[in-house]
Amino acid sequence: MPKAKTRTPALRERLLAAALEIVERDGVAALTARRLAAEAGTSPPAVYELFGDKAGVVRAIFFAGFAQLGAALGELRDGEDPLEDLVALAQRYRRFILERPALAGVMFxxxxASFDPAPAETAAGAAVRERIVGAVRRAxxxxxxxxxxxxxxxxxxxxxxxxxxxxxxxxLGSSAAAVERRWDVALxxxxxxxxxx
Amino acid sequence: MPKAKTRTPALRERLLAAALEIVERDGVAALTARRLAAEAGTSPPAVYELFGDKAGVVRAIFFAGFAQLGAALGELRDGEDPLEDLVALAQRYRRFILERPALAGVMFxxxxASFDPAPAETAAGAAVRERIVGAVRRAxxxxxxxxxxxxxxxxxxxxxxxxxxxxxxxxLGSSAAAVERRWDVALxxxxxxxxxx
DNA sequence: GGGTAAATCGTAACAGTGTTTCGGATGTTT
DNA sequence: AAACATCCGAAACACTGTTACGATTTACCC
Structure with missing residues (x-):
């Protein structure tokens, strides 16, 4: 038998974490196969075995971003007024963008894009959509x-x-106050x- | 004196037209300096003399896109009902995005990262903004x-x-009728x- | 007209990218 | 110990953005 495999799902997770860190620290342009591999203590071919290609890495970041956003929205508890719940969801949505601008840049x-019909892409935002749809239903x-x-x-x-x-x-505007007001006014x-x- | 210059504003326009065609035909990823130069019958350095760098080409596409969108919206004539004018503007906007997804992708x-759309859009999107805000003002x-x-x-x-x-x-839905209705209902x-x- | 000088052009080079190949290293089995 | 199956990563490949620079072309001057 061969030697023990190191390109495991665990390494994939380490690579994904490193990718998120690179994107948030230095922007998406700094995300290269070599740098990513070095940051995770492996070599470029490992990235390709675990993600297919570079688009696969970006896709994984895209998924992780929506998963994190979904988790953030999931932390909100339902209140008395379903309409205010919807407003609160939107505000949390916005806070996510402000706190993780580089990640949001990848997500949006x-x-x-005239994507190939990618059912996976829509699955990524499912939790997020579900949360909003639920509040609408209650209202x-x-x-x-x-x-x-x-x-x-x-x-x-x-x-x-x-x-x-x-x-x-x-x-959406240059001043933070204007942007915030526009979220509120529109919603x-x-x-x-x-x-x- | 030297030989006659060929890297003129006219060549810049030919390059810009070629860039738009490449983006719409093969996507923004296919837009490379060599391909663009070849398509316009010149060489890569001409692109750099006329646009500065690749971001300059993309920026020019960005501007051209808003000019085209502004022209498309400008074709609509004001009607009796300002609200219906707004609905018509939205429908035209929608058609532009769906008919030219790659161009819309560059625009929006x-x-x-170094290209802040906020001030650029102020210049490029003036006609577009003028048209929408104008209709809102009339309403x-x-x-x-x-x-x-x-x-x-x-x-x-x-x-x-x-x-x-x-x-x-x-x-947004599987049937064309449902999609259409949702646009209308939401707006x-x-x-x-x-x-x- | 011949020679000079200036200014233009595109070839070719550089560093760095995504991606793949492949030889050597590693551990298991006989 | 020898044979073997498998894995890993250095190195190669084609391509990218970008730039340096030599070849080429033209106008001018004597």
């Missing part, structure tokens, strides 16, 4: 919103995603339009 | 909407981007939330 950098059940649940949920998710992408590209307007107070 | 993602003047025009415009644009991202990821809810009837 391919806005309309509908409480009579605070009206309309088709799926339509309302899609609209809310789209607006939050659009605001996140805009802020991540620094396109409350949409909720009001769906019958919310 | 942050291609380079405000007609008493059909309420709020800060810039805030309202940003909210509309964010929603449009979010819906476009969802649609191009095939996440009209937002306008309603801003005081539109």
């Amino acid at each position: 950098s391919r806005p309309f 509908l059940a409480a009579g605070r919103l009206h309309g088709d649940p799926t339509d309302v949920a899609h609209a809310c998710v789209a607006l939050v995603h659009g605001l996140a992408a805009a802020e991540s590209a620094r396109r 409350r307007a949409l909720l009001r339009g769906f019958g919310g107070g | 993602s942050r291609p380079f 405000l003047a007609a008493g059909r909407l309420h709020g800060d025009p810039t805030d309202v415009a940003h909210a509309c644009v964010a929603l449009v981007h979010g819906l476009a991202a969802a649609e191009s990821a095939r996440r 009209r809810a937002l306008l309603r939330g801003f005081g539109g009837g």
Whole structure:
């Protein structure tokens, strides 16, 4: 038999952690196969065995980012007012972008890429979407919103995603106060339009 | 004296046209200095003399994209109902993004960290912003909407981007009718939330 | 006209990238 | 100890952004 394998799932996790660190420390441009391998104490071919290609590394970062965002949203507890829960979700969403700008850049950098129909990509954001959709459903059940649940949920998710992408590209305004106000104004307007107070 | 210069503004325009074609045909990853130079019948150093560096080429595409979007929106004529004008603008915006996903990707993602879209978009997107904010202002003047025009415009644009991202990821619904309805429902809810009837 | 000088162009080079090959190292088995 | 199967990473390959520099072309001057 051969010698013991070191290119294991454990090494994959170490590489992914190193990749996230490189991206957050030096930006996505600094993420190269050689640097990543060195940072994790291995060699470039290991990266290719474990991730396929460089796009695979970026894809893994993309997944990890949405997983972390989903976890952050999951920490929020449901309150009395489902509408305020939705606002709180949006605020947490925004805080994530502010705290991890480089990671958010990777997550929102391919806005309309004519991706190959990648079901995995949509799976990445499933937890995030689920959280928002759940709050919408509760608001509908409480009579605070009206309309088709799926339509309302899609609209809310789209607006939050659009605001996140805009802020991540620094396109939502120059002053922090203006950006924050725009999140609030936009979200409350949409909720009001769906019958919310 | 020297020989006649060929790296003129005219060549710059030919290069820019070739760059747009490459991006739309093969994606932004296929845009390399050598390919671009070959496509325009010149050599790589010409690209660097006329655009500075590769980021300069991308920046030029960014500007050209907003000019084209501004022209597309400019073709729409004002109607009687400012709210319907806004809906029509959104639909045209949507069509642009879906018809030219690669170009839209360059325009609405942050291609380079050193390239801050905020001030650049101020210059490039002037016509676009003018068109949307103008329609919002008319709606405000007609008493059909309420709020800060810039805030309202940003909210509309964010929603449009979010819906476009969802649609191009095939996440907005399976049937064309459902997708269409969701665009309409979401947009009209937002306008309603801003005081539109 | 011939020679000089200036200015332009594109070839070729440099460093660094993603990616793959392959020879040597490693451990197991007989 | 010898044979063997397997794994790893140094090195190679094609390509990238970018730049230095020699070849080439033109205008001018004597």
